[in-house]
Amino acid sequence: MSLKKLLADFSAEVALCAMFAPDRYPFPAIHYEQNRTDMLRYWSEAKGQLKRDAALIPAIDAQIEEMFAAFDSGDRKKGVDTAMALWNRNIKQME
Template structure:
């Protein structure tokens, strides 16, 4: 079972990959795909969200930006999606508690 700290580090990494590769720039040689990266973001955020104690004020912002990113990527608006992902990343999500 992963600790909250481990989950936030993984979430930060998934955000970093999405900020540069999503939705269609994932390298062919890598194991991460758009679908797997988006699923990781959703799963990790659900787990983090359920265990947050101190940073509950950031939950609505992250929820909204994730939805914005998924919608933008699905609508072909790559830069808008990447900006939404970066907005979350810039919250220093590794430090969420």
């Protein structure tokens, strides 16, 4: 899969985290664990292809970790805020 497609899919998964958090997914087929798995898979594949923005990988990894830690501990607001901060990085434009 191309880097642009991976980053677009990753961005969409981050947006789902921000919109629905773990307890508000509207459909049984879309749920937190699947969202988390997909997001981590897209990011794992994408970061291996990053060149220009490779220096951002540790910061993004830390934000992902912080977001999931917040959601897993029940801190919905912090999880959503972290997801929005990650999404606002405009990750679809990374190279």
